[in-house]
Structure formats: C-alpha cells, structure tokens
Amino acid sequence: METRSFLTLEDASREDLREVLDLARAFAEGRFVDSLENKTVCLAFFEASTRTAVSFELAARRSGAHVISLSEKGSAIAKGESLIDTVVTLDRLGVDAIVLRHQAAGAAALASRHTSAPVINAGDGCGQHPTQALLDLYALSDAMGGFEGLQGRRVAVVGDVLHSRVARSVIPGFLQAGMEVALVAPLTLLPPDAESLGLPVLSSVDEALEWGADVLYMLRLQRERMAGALIPSVAEYARFYGVSRRHLESGALAMHPGPVNRGVEISGDVVLDASSLIPDQVAAGVCVRSAVLALSTGAAHRVAA
Amino acid sequence: MLQDNNSAELVIRQAHVLDPATGLDGTMDVRLSSGRVAEIGQELRGPRELDAVGLHLFPGFVDVHAHWRTPGREDEEDIQSGSAAAAAGGFTSVVMMPNTDPIVDRPVVVSGLVRRVEQESRVRAHVAAALHVGLAGERLTEMRLLKQAGAFCVSDDGLGTASAGVLRNGMLYARSAGLPVILHCEDPTLATGVVHDGVAASLAGLPGSPASAEDAATATALILAAETGAKVHITHVSTALSAALVGFFEDRADVTADTTPHHLTLTEDLVSTLEGLYRVNPPLRPDGDRGGVERALREGVLDFVATDHAPHASEEKELPIEEAAPGFLGHETALAALYTDLVLDGRLSLARLVEAMSCAPGQWVGTGGSLAVGAAADLALVDLSEEWTVGRSTLISRSSNSPYLGRTLTGRVVATIVGGEPVHDRTGARFGIRA
Numbered sequence: 001m002e003t004r005s006f007l008t009l010e011d012a013s014r015e016d017l018r019e020v021l022d023l024a025r026a027f028a029e030g031r032f033v034d035s036l037e038n039k040t041v042c043l044a045f046f047e048a049s050t051r052t053a054v055s056f057e058l059a060a061r062r063s064g065a066h067v068i069s070l071s072e073k074g075s076a077i078a079k080g081e082s083l084i085d086t087v088v089t090l091d092r093l094g095v096d097a098i099v100l101r102h103q104a105a106g107a108a109a110l111a112s113r114h115t116s117a118p119v120i121n122a123g124d125g126c127g128q129h130p131t132q133a134l135l136d137l138y139a140l141s142d143a144m145g146g147f148e149g150l151q152g153r154r155v156a157v158v159g160d161v162l163h164s165r166v167a168r169s170v171i172p173g174f175l176q177a178g179m180e181v182a183l184v185a186p187l188t189l190l191p192p193d194a195e196s197l198g199l200p201v202l203s204s205v206d207e208a209l210e211w212g213a214d215v216l217y218m219l220r221l222q223r224e225r226m227a228g229a230l231i232p233s234v235a236e237y238a239r240f241y242g243v244s245r246r247h248l249e250s251g252a253l254a255m256h257p258g259p260v261n262r263g264v265e266i267s268g269d270v271v272l273d274a275s276s277l278i279p280d281q282v283a284a285g286v287c288v289r290s291a292v293l294a295l296s297t298g299a300a301h302r303v304a305a
Numbered sequence: 306m307l308q309d310n311n312s313a314e315l316v317i318r319q320a321h322v323l324d325p326a327t328g329l330d331g332t333m334d335v336r337l338s339s340g341r342v343a344e345i346g347q348e349l350r351g352p353r354e355l356d357a358v359g360l361h362l363f364p365g366f367v368d369v370h371a372h373w374r375t376p377g378r379e380d381e382e383d384i385q386s387g388s389a390a391a392a393a394g395g396f397t398s399v400v401m402m403p404n405t406d407p408i409v410d411r412p413v414v415v416s417g418l419v420r421r422v423e424q425e426s427r428v429r430a431h432v433a434a435a436l437h438v439g440l441a442g443e444r445l446t447e448m449r450l451l452k453q454a455g456a457f458c459v460s461d462d463g464l465g466t467a468s469a470g471v472l473r474n475g476m477l478y479a480r481s482a483g484l485p486v487i488l489h490c491e492d493p494t495l496a497t498g499v500v501h502d503g504v505a506a507s508l509a510g511l512p513g514s515p516a517s518a519e520d521a522a523t524a525t526a527l528i529l530a531a532e533t534g535a536k537v538h539i540t541h542v543s544t545a546l547s548a549a550l551v552g553f554f555e556d557r558a559d560v561t562a563d564t565t566p567h568h569l570t571l572t573e574d575l576v577s578t579l580e581g582l583y584r585v586n587p588p589l590r591p592d593g594d595r596g597g598v599e600r601a602l603r604e605g606v607l608d609f610v611a612t613d614h615a616p617h618a619s620e621e622k623e624l625p626i627e628e629a630a631p632g633f634l635g636h637e638t639a640l641a642a643l644y645t646d647l648v649l650d651g652r653l654s655l656a657r658l659v660e661a662m663s664c665a666p667g668q669w670v671g672t673g674g675s676l677a678v679g680a681a682a683d684l685a686l687v688d689l690s691e692e693w694t695v696g697r698s699t700l701i702s703r704s705s706n707s708p709y710l711g712r713t714l715t716g717r718v719v720a721t722i723v724g725g726e727p728v729h730d731r732t733g734a735r736f737g738i739r740a
Contacts, residue, residue: 187477187533203481229437229445229474236447 003097003298005112005119009130009169014176020134021147023291023300024284035290035299036065039096044070044086045122046077046102051258052122052132055285056099056293063290063299068095083107084114091115097297100124105165118296126163131292132257133169135284137177139277140215142284143253151178156208158184158241159219159265162191166257167219171199179215184208184241188230204240205247216243218256218265226264238264248275255281314338315725316349320357320686324364325656326664326675335362337682340724345678355732357686360719363659364674365397365428365683367666368636369487369563370462370540370611373399373430375421376414377406382616382703387636388426390614390702392729394636395662395685395718398429398673400487403440404463410435410446412454419455427728428721429672429683431457433487436475440464445475448482457670460487462540467493469525476535485536485669490522490547491587499627501588505576511626516544516594519587523547531558538669541613543568543587545597552606561669563611564598566639567708570646571595575708581622581629582706585615602661603653609665612639616704634707637700641714644689649715655689682725686732691717 009017026032041060045053053069060067070090072078077086083102090098091114099120100108105127112119123129141147155174161167161183174181182200183190184207194201202208205216221237231237243254244267254266254276262268270276294300315337322329322345334349335342373387382390391399401418403409409418415432422430434456438444440463448459459479465488466472472488479486495518500506502513523539527550530537539562542548551562567585572592575583583589590598601607612635621630640662647653663685667674673683693699695709721729 186481188474188481192532229443229468229471230478232438232445232447232478236450240449 003118004296005108006130006292006296007108007112007119007121008128009133009173010128012130012172012176014178017134017137017173017176018147020288020291020295021138021141023294024134024138024287027290028287032294034064035294036060036063036096036297039064039297039299040066040068040094041097041099041293042068042070042090042095043099044090044101046072046100047123049101049123051282051285052101055282056122056289058286059289059293062286063293065096065293083111087111087114091117097293120292120296123165125165127165127168129165129169129257131289132166133173134292135288136170136217136255136257136281137173138284138288139280140253140255142280143277147177150174152180153214154180154182154212155215155217156182156184156202156205156211156213157217157219158205158208158243160189160221160225161185161194161219162189163222163225164219170217182208182211182213186231189225205243209247209250209252213252215253215255216247218243218254220257220259221261221264234264241265242267243270245270245273248273251275253277258282313353313725314343314351315353315355315722316351317355317357317362317684317686318349320360320362322362322676323656323659324664324676325660326364326667327677329676330656335676337722337725340682342676342678342680342682345676359688359690361687361689363395363685363687364663364667364676365685365721365723366395366640366662367398367670367673368396368612368614368639369400369538369666369669370402371399371614371636372402372404372616372632374616375405375418380703381618384421384425384430386701386703387614387616388428388430389729390634390636390700392427392721392723393701393718394639395687395721396428396636397683397685397721397723398431398667398670400431400433400457400670402462403433403435403460408435408440409433410438410440412447412450415451415454415456428723431670433458433460433462435459436461436466436479436486437471442467442471445471445478448479448484452482452484456484458485458487460489462487462489465489465491465493465522469529472526473529473533476529476533476537480533480535485538487538487540488526489541490519490526490539492518492522495521499584499588500576501573501590503573503591505573509576509579511576514588516546516590519544520546520550523550527551527554527558527560530554530560534559538562540611541565541568541587542598542601542607543590544594545601548598548601548607552601555606561608563609563666564602564607565613566610566635566642567633568595569599569602569610570642571708576626579626581624581626582710583708584626584629584631585633585708586631599647599652603657609661609669610639610643611666612636616702617706618704619706622706632706634700634702634704637702638695638707638709638714640687640718641693641716642709644716645714682722684722685718686720686722687716688719689716691715693717
C-alpha cells in the first residue's frame with residue numbers, strides 16, 4: 001500500500017486539491033468509514049493546539065485507528081531528545097502515520113526523511129499548515145457552490161503574512177483554486193519580497209473591499225507581535241486591519257484559522273455572524289483530516305467513487 | 306492668522322526675480338492674485354503695488370527643521386513667536402519637530418497642534434510626529450492615526466533611534482502609512498561628549514563626541530532606507546564622511562539630506578571660548594568637515610539647508626558648555642549668514658543658495674519653492690546690500706541663543722509673503738504697501 005507524506009501545499013496541483021476535497025466530502029457524507037482499521041496514528045504535538053489536535057484525533061478515531069498522543073511535556077523531548085531521534089523511535093515502534101506539529105519551519109520535512117511512515121504536517125513554525133488550508137477550501141467551496149465556484153473569486157489575506165504558516169499554505173491553495181489573492185498588511189508584517197510575488201498589497205480592509213474582495217481571510221496576530229515594534233498598537237491594527245460588522249454588509253465572507261483575538265482581527269460581534277465562515281472552517285476539520293490521513297496512509301484506494 | 310485671501314492682488318514691481326526652479330533670473334514684475342502667482346512680466350500694474358527696485362525676490366524659504374517648543378516650553382518659543390521669527394528670516398513654510406513636552410506621539414496632540422497652527426502661525430507650518438512612542442526608541446507610534454490627525458511626517462529628531470531593528474521597522478511602517486521620515490543620525494554609544502571630539506575639545510578639557518557617532522548612524526540609516534524603500538530625509542549632516550555616504554546612496558535609496566547654516570559657517574574653533582552658547586548637536590566640526598559639507602551642498606549631494614532652529618532660555622545657555630543645552634536659533638540669520646560667508650566669498654552661487662533654501666526643500670514639502678505661474682504666492686523679498694548686526698534687540702524669536710550674536714552680516718529679508726499676503730513687512734512707507 002503506497003503511502004505519502006503531506007508536508008506542504010506549495011506545489012499542490014488543482015487536481016491534488018480536488019482529490020482531497022472530494023474524499024473529505026465522502027467522509028462527511030458517511031460514504032467512507034473505518035479506513036484506518038488496525039492502523040496506529042501518532043499525534044506528535046510539540047506546540048499547543050486545540051482545534052488541530054482535537055480534529056486530527058477525532059478524524060483518526062472515527063476512521064478506526066489507534067491513536068497515540070505525544071506532547072513535548074510528557075515525552076523524551078523534554079529530556080532533550082532530538083526531533084530526528086524521536087521520529088526514528090516512532091518509526092521503529094511501527095506507527096503507521098505521524099501527525100507532527102512543531103515550532104520550527106521545515107520540521108515536518110526533516111522528520112519525513114527519517115521514517116518510512118507518512119508524516120502529516122500539522123503546522124511547522126512559520127512554514128506550512130496544509131490541512132488548515134484544505135479545510136478552508138472545503139468550507140469556502142461549500143459556501144460558494146463547490147470548488148469550481150471559487151474560480152475568479154477574490155480573497156484578501158489580512159494581517160501577519162510574514163509570520164504565518166497558514167498564509168504560506170492558504171495563498172498557494174487559493175491561487176490553485178483559481179482565486180485572485182491580495183495581501184492586506186503593513187510592510188512590517190509582510191515578507192520583504194511581497195510586492196514581487198505579484199499579489200496586490202493593500203493597506204486596509206476598506207481597500208480590500210474596494211478591490212472587490214469576496215472573502216476576507218484574517219490571520220491571527222500573535223501576542224508577541226503586538227508588544228514588539230512591528231505594529232504600533234492594537235487600536236491602530238484593529239482600525240485598519242480588523243473586520244467589523246460594517247465590512248460584511250456588502251456580502252463579503254469572513255474567515256479566520258483561529259484562535260481569534262476578538263476585537264483585534266475581528267470584532268467580537270462578527271465572529272459567529274452569518275457571514276462568518278469561522279464555525280464552518282472548524283467543522284470541516286474532521287472530514288478533511290480524515291481524508292488526508294486516508295490518502296497519506298494509502299487507505300484511500302478503498303474509497304467509493 | 307494665515308488664510309486664503311482672495312480679496313486683493315499685489316504687483317511686486319521691478320525686483321530682481323531669481324528662481325532656479327523655473328529659471329527666472331532678471332528684473333521683472335510679479336502679479337499675485339488669489340494667493341497665487343498670477344503673472345510674471347513687464348509693465349504689470351494693479352491696485353496694490355510694491356516698488357521693489359534694488360531688491361531680490363525669491364521663492365519663500367522652506368525650513369524642514371524647527372523647534373517651536375510648543376507644547377511645553379512656551380517660555381522659549383511658541384507658534385506665534387516661532388512663526389514670526391521664521392517670517393523674519395524669509396521662511397514661508399516650516400516643519401515643527403516632535404520633541405516637545407509632551408512629545409508629539411499621539412493623534413490628539415497632533416490634531417491639537419494642527420488646529421493651533423491654523424490659528425496662530427504666520428507661515429505654513431507642518432507637524433512632524435514622533436517615530437516612536439516617547440522618542441524612547443522602542444514602540445512605534447500609531448503613524449496611520451497620526452497621519453489622519455494631520456501629521457506631515459515622522460521624525461526621531463533630538464534623540465535618534467538607538468536600535469537599528471526599531472529603525473528598520475519604523476521605516477517600513479512609515480512607508481505603509483505614507484509618511485516621510487526625518488532622521489537625526491546619532492549613535493548614543495559613541496556620542497557621549499558635549500562637543501566634537503577633536504583638538505579643540507582636548508585642549509579645552511571637554512568630553513568629545515566623535516564624528517563616527519554621526520557617520521555610523523548615518524550609514525545605518527542609509528542602508529535601511531535602501532532596503533525598506535522608505536522616503537527618508539537625513540537632517541543636519543555635519544561631517545564630510547556623512548555627506549559622502551549620502552552621495553553614495555543618492556541613486557540607491559529614496560533619500561534626501563540637509564545641513565545647517567551653522568555647520569556651513571562655524572567650526573569647532575568656537576569651543577575654545579568655553580561658552581555654553583556654542584553647544585549644539587551635532588557639534589560644530591573641524592574646518593575639514595565644514596568644507597566637505599559645503600562642497601556637498603554646492604554639488605547637490607546635500608539637497609538643501611534646514612536651520613534646526615532651537616530656541617533656549619538664557620538660563621539654559623549661559624552656562625559652562627558641559628552644562629548648557631544644545632541648540633541655536635536659526636530662522637532669522639540663515640540667509641544672511643550663508644550669503645555673507647559663502648556667497649559673498651564666492652564659494653556658493655546665489656542661485657544654488659536659493660535652490661537650497663527654497664526650491665529643493667519646497668519640493669520636498671510639496672508647497673512653495675517655486676515662482677511658477679499658478680504656484681502658491683509664497684515669497685521672500687530680500688535686500689542683499691543691507692548690513693545688520695545680530696543682537697538681542699534685532700531678534701524676533703522669544704530666545705536669543707544665536708551663534709551670530711554681535712556679528713555684522715550682509716543681506717536681510719525685507720518682506721515675506723505667504724499665500725499672497727505679507728506676514729513680515731519692513732518695507733514701511735518706502736514702498737507704500739498696506740501691511
């Protein structure tokens with residue numbers, strides 16, 4: 001049974017995306033069950049997580065897998081074991097898939113070179129968070145009449161693009177889906193080559209709506225960025241880069257990978273608003289991650305087409 | 306006090322008009338109407354005329370570096386007295402620096418100043434906000450909200466920015482906010498003295514700040530300007546090396562730079578007087594640096610002149626150098642000092658001086674600096690033959706800390722016109738202008 005690691009969306013094709021989303025749909029509709037029977041999935045989370053960890057665990061359990069959870073605190077990592085040694089250990093113990101969340105970019109790729117088990121990147125530093133982008137595409141496809149409905153739609157990615165692994169996955173994902181992408185952030189929160197990416201750089205949510213954004217994809221502003229010299233104040237950030245109710249009056253959809261800083265990226269009254277896809281994004285987590293687990297372990301060939 | 310006045314026109318007759326921006330150079334008449342330059346030619350007549358035979362007419366001077374001490378030290382200067390001093394020096398447009406008390410680092414302070422300028426200033430005055438909160442070099446100010454409140458640019462003047470990382474982020478953020486950055490380049494780990502670290506300091510037994518304090522910070526600022534793409538203006542360049550560094554980056558960054566009348570005309574020789582009056586930051590340099598800065602201004606490597614007008618109460622200047630506050634008055638003597646020491650000496654052309662005091666800084670600020678038809682009627686009428694002695698009684702500023710006190714200079718502003726209306730007028734009965 002062929003296995004494959006799932007590390008990045010950088011070079012995913014349109015067909016790759018569609019394959020995952022179609023399989024996720026099959027999971028959601030109950031057309032595909034027990035795909036991971038007798039498999040062991042290790043959730044190696046070396047960084048705090050709520051929705052990603054829980055949804056991966058639910059996805060694995062509902063697919064019939066045995067689940068082992070490994071965290072930094074309760075493992076030999078706390079004793080100074082290196083990432084490679086930990087991965088080799090898991091490999092020799094015979095796990096069938098490793099879901100890795102790590103604080104350093106490139107950790108998932110490094111791990112994958114030291115195990116025959118597929119490695120699924122559940123977020124590595126400022127690098128990639130591919131399953132987040134996939135569940136975002138799933139939720140957005142639902143809201144826009146299917147994957148084909150994304151073609152030509154405009155999405156503004158708002159906030160800390162520079163430090164965001166979500167941005168590095170959703171931007172190529174949106175582009176492969178045929179969407180037009182603009183970045184909305186001060187230059188302190190953009191990569192130095194942002195303008196050379198060929199994406200328009202806009203300076204406020206208002207400007208994004210003038211540009212014609214159908215979707216406002218808000219990135220999380222991490223606390224340490226608020227205290228540093230990257231943005232002057234939460235008040236100024238919220239004023240120019242935060243979404244409030246008036247921004248959604250024209251029908252634009254709001255998305256956020258969570259956890260939300262209410263009143264910073266999104267005003268509190270909008271988070272659970274009708275035009276907010278945030279709950280749908282979370283809901284898509286289990287079926288999308290089930291599909292990713294099935295594809296990476298080779299179990300997906302049993303899917304009913 | 307400054308307002309658009311559409312009521313009257315004014316014809317200034319037979320002045321020698323010199324404006325390098327438009328290439329005007331000769332005796333002609335200028336008609337001002339509705340606050341703008343309406344017509345330039347010969348035999349122009351109007352209901353209100355000013356006979357300016359024998360005088361020079363320049364685009365009004367523009368000073369991007371002034372400390373009007375408001376808010377907080379109105380005993381030294383305020384908007385009324387500072388703008389009157391500026392007008393007396395032929396300046397029609399000024400940028401006010403943010404190192405006041407409180408520091409101009411919040412939108413509410415900016416909007417308050419903008420409102421006061423509208424009511425109290427004789428000349429156009431732009432508010433520079435602080436680049437970082439409290440000018441402490443740590444947290445960036447809310448530049449976009451500051452801009453909405455009316456800030457014209459941001460600056461770290463007075464203290465500089467110790468951390469290159471903060472400076473880099475400040476430049477990036479300022480670029481996002483659409484604000485130019487005026488930088489005071491000084492490395493605080495090197496600038497530990499009170500005068501230039503040279504022979505005069507060592508003879509006098511005074512702690513010196515080396516030229517490297519300015520040069521290292523200037524190099525850092527220029528490198529970051531090139532990397533970030535920010536619009537950066539480096540103020541009060543005082544060393545030959547810093548001027549050369551600016552030249553190196555001329556085509557590599559969106560950068561301009563100024564030097565001051567005092568760094569162009571005075572040297573560290575004054576340190577031997579041990580008088581607090583002569584303390585200034587950056588310090589007066591050796592003649593080699595003065596000459597290098599002069600050459601850079603002549604060749605256009607340094608774009609223009611700014612005065613760093615810095616009024617201080619007498620109790621802050623009549624002290625030993627080590628205890629005195631740094632800073633000189635600048636508005637009222639700028640033209641005369643530069644005309645006397647550089648132009649009359651044949652070291653700088655009059656046209657380049659006008660370019661450096663009017664056209665180039667006017668272009669940077671975006672108003673004034675040109676006598677093109679349709680431009681704002683901001684002008685300086687100057688008698689280049691008048692000799693006058695700088696004294697406490699001749700200075701209009703509320704303070705009197707001019708390094709030229711007691712000196713007789715040649716060239717004096719006769720009238721200053723902003724938006725078509727006289728804001729400084731020594732023409733008197735001789736010209737019959739209604740002030």
